[in-house]
Amino acid sequence: MRLQDFVGNTRLSHWWWWIGVCAIAVLGFNTGVGFVTFSLVIGGFTFLFASVYTLNNTCDHQSDKWNPEKNNPVAHEKISYRESVMQTFVLAGVGLALLGMVSPSGFISGVVLCLLNIVYHVPPLRTKSRPFLDILSITLLYATPFFVGYSAVNGFDLRGTGIAVLFGLLSGMVHPFQTAKDLEQDRMNGDNTIAASIGLKRSVMLSLVLVVVTLLYFELLVTARFIDSKMFFYPLTFIPSLAYYVKTISDPSHKKIDSTVLILRLNGIIGGVVPVYLLLR
Numbered sequence: 003m004r005l006q007d008f009v010g011n012t013r014l015s016h017w018w019w020w021i022g023v024c025a026i027a028v029l030g031f032n033t034g035v036g037f038v039t040f041s042l043v044i045g046g047f048t049f050l051f052a053s054v055y056t057l058n059n060t061c062d063h064q065s066d067k068w069n070p071e072k073n074n075p076v077a078h079e080k081i082s083y084r085e086s087v088m089q090t091f092v093l094a095g096v097g098l099a100l101l102g103m104v105s106p107s108g109f110i111s112g113v114v115l116c117l118l119n120i121v122y123h124v125p126p127l128r129t130k131s132r133p134f135l136d137i138l139s140i141t142l143l144y145a146t147p148f149f150v151g152y153s154a155v156n157g158f159d160l161r162g163t164g165i166a167v168l169f170g171l172l173s174g175m176v177h178p179f180q181t182a183k184d185l186e187q188d189r190m191n192g193d194n195t196i197a198a199s200i201g202l203k204r205s206v207m208l209s210l211v212l213v214v215v216t217l218l219y220f221e222l223l224v225t226a227r228f229i230d231s232k233m234f235f236y237p238l239t240f241i242p243s244l245a246y247y248v249k250t251i252s253d254p255s256h257k258k259i260d261s262t263v264l265i266l267r268l269n270g271i272i273g274g275v276v277p278v279y280l281l282l283r
Contacts, residue, residue, distance in 0.1 A: 007080040008089060010073070011059055012052040020147040021048055023169060027151030031162070035155050039104055043154045046100030047147065050112055053093035054119045054143070060086040061123045094119075101154055108154030115146040133199040137212070140177050145170030161228050171219055175212035178205040 024047045028040055059066070059076045063086070066077035075081045081089075094116055101108035121127050122139045129139040145166040152162035181197040182205045197205040223229045 007075045008085075011056050011075045011081055011086060011089060012093075013055040013059070014052070016055065017051060020051060020144075023147040024151035027148040027162070027166075028155055031152060032155045039155065042100050042104050043108065043151055046097045046104070046108065046112060046154075047150050049093045049097030049100065050115050050150070051097075051147065053090045053097065053116070056086055056090040056093060057119055057123045060090060061125075061128070101150070104154045105157075107157045108150070111146070111150045111153040111158075115143075115150060118143045118146065131194050133194060133196045136196065137174050137177055141167070141170040141174030143170070144173035164223055164226070164228050168216075168220060168223060171212070171216040175216045176209055178212070179209035181205060 021044060025040075025044055028035055028043050059074045060083065062072075063074060063076035063083060066072035066074040076083060076086045098109060098112045098116070101112040118139065122130050122136070122143055129135040148169045149163065149166035152166065156162060178196045181195040182202050196208065200208070220229070
């Protein structure tokens, strides 16, 4: 039972698809990667990204006590605060060690992930509680799955970093909309999220603006030939999501919010995986 609680503390069901993004970054840009190298990179990234969620549960354990929708083992005292801190350190340490066995660039990219994790979650910086800064932080943090996988086997270059930022934007664009789900609870806890700061309707509109920015950035990658020109039609796949956004602004119920986030995440997965696949077929 204790093991189940520690596994639950990693919240794997919330982020498992990012392992696939990391794998695509490794295999899609270097056909000579061996099984051992691939396994070390994927293993290292998985441990590191698990530490992102254990740190989140650790830092949010007080506020999550009063939110019935938050399945936080630390908040519900299934795992102690100290145990969760230790779990975070162990996961991050193992992840960095595995990436360090691959290459110096792999280790450095892992350190970048750890630093972004700390900046986003841990006081006094804790950009998670700083409206607008949290969008930048979440964008950079979710750029790391591709960044770590690519950098570990290819080193650092503009192409890999540019595509990594695309993945970050695909997550950052839904962040204001996602915070709207917890608006009432966040206000009760005194958490200064974007939705709590600017309100529900403006949060939805801000996400819409970020979707447009993401699409323009995508076209910039196509123009720079970082992504295959055949993918110029990709923005058309967002039409259903944009139409749903407009509908949601007039009736922003939680059900519609959940549905729109799901649609955008599916768009994000398609928009991230397909261009990379076409890029180096």
